[in-house]
Amino acid sequence: MNILVTGGAGFIGSHVCESLLSLGYKVVCVDNFNNYYSPTMKKKNISEAIKHKNFVLYELDIRDKNLREIFIKEKIDRVIHLAAMAGIRYSITYPEIYFDVNVHGTLSLLKLCVEFNIKQIIFGSSSSVYGNNPNLPLKEKYRPTPLSPYAHTKILAEEICKFFSDYHNLNVICLRFFTVYGPRGRPDMAVYQFVKSIDENKQITVYGKGELSRDFTYVSDIVDGILLSLKLPNRFEVINLGSVNSVKITQLVSIIEKNLNKKALIIDAAKITEEAESTLADISKAENLLGFKPKISIQEGILKYIEWYKNENKYE
Template sequence: MIILLTGGAGFIGSSLAKQLLEEGHRVICLDNLDSYYDPDIKWRNVQETLNDPEYHFHEGDIRDSELIDTLFQNYAFDAVVHLAARAGVRPSVQDPGLYYDVNVNGTLTVLQAMQRWQVKKMVFASSSSVYGDSQQVPFLETDTADRPLSPYAASKRAAELLCHTFHHLYGFDIFCLRFFTVYGPRQRPEMAISQFTDSILNGRPITVFGDGSTSRDYTYVEDIVNGIIQSLENLKGYEVLNIGGSDPISLADLIHVIERAVGETARINRLPMQPGDVQLTYADIAKASQLIGYQPSVRIEEGIRRFVEWYRSRLNYSLATEEY
């Protein structure tokens, strides 16, 4: 299978690319190496697969319709995995126009190219944030998702609706996967687990928004990758699927898990809850289990242990490089 992977240099995308290549697929990666976080991190992710003859990297923006058309013209894509997006709930409150432009108009650009070039299969990366501050737990795909609390969440929900429109008009097979707080090796540096681990290892206080009672359904990146691949293998019609760990943990308990993995105690700087944050996320994964055979396999304690081990190895590598 020849796959267009947008956002392929990021945390999830680079992990997915590696697995797709191992399974014998051809991966065409498109990423603009955005400066939302250090582009060098993404470039290092890409370097790990550049030598594979079945991997091709193109730097560019999903809003560039001419570039997108060129890619569709040059490669006979069988499917698109659309991960590219402007990420982050809190930053979206400060710049909603950018989030709408990238996440909605960018998705529309890709969908229109698929229609022009008759590529009818897509896996779209959505987000658990579309559920807003839902009181119905665990979250079901049939729940109303029309009360988003941030522009990021609103943009992801809008993109889901666009995907349905193209399914209806052109017979596209599209699965919209609502990811629940993904973590693991290569995780973005501004995310909580990365920041907490780095601060605790370096003896700095961690910043905690709220009293620690908020809970998140954390999902290890390996499980997310498996969910995407299982979706590719079972694409038929239009579906929305929760891809989560289905085992929420409070922020306070998460910090304790990280402390045990690091072997140090955190010093905590508490601040008020931030606009756009929700109290709880919790995935009902029964539909994904039934349709694609999805089952998360890495519990939070094991996932954090693996992440801290990876983080320490990267830190030691950086220090060794500086010495020489």
């Protein structure tokens, strides 16, 4: 089976590509290596996958009309759509590029999926669509209340997926990822920034007195959820993927301090209104439909992340 992974050189995408290759799939990776963060990091992310005979890389934007040629040439069977402008804060300053890539880009990809009779599309959505809903744990049936341009683009893209599924009979699974962390983590995310700064004895900025909490989910658990979704024959589903592990930012900082054996230098900052107070996934749907079971605790995940971080720095 030939699987197109959009955003395959990114954090989550590169792990997905490696897992698919290890399972014997042919992987067609499309990524535009944009400079939201270092393209060199993205090249490094796929440095193992690229050696594999079943891996093909196209440096291309999902909005580029040449994407059509890839569908023809590579005989794509399924699509895992992870290419996006990610990151809440940047979306507040630059909403245009978020709507363009995350909404219009998804729309043009779905049109190709109809044209080429693609059997299934898995779309990487986000827990940010729930906004500040205090009714934890968050269930898929709750009304979305997006707070940022990024979150708006994700819910719009889900709705476009639903339309294509209803109208064009496409099988689409929208997976709402809850704060993903792990090796190759995006440099704009808290875990990456805290580990690097604490290790280098630099200050870290903690918003809202560290009282915010997140359902931090280790990347291999997200990859498991994506792979399990490949077996789901349903026409359309929206499914949460989280670890059901609510961790306050103060707790996260303590776990990192303990593992690095260093003390954080904290600068307090006001809470950002576009970000939720707390997130926690209800994963009963993922358990029932996919047999999803997150395996990695925050303590174990941070330990693994720090091991990776130390090895990376050794070779830089």
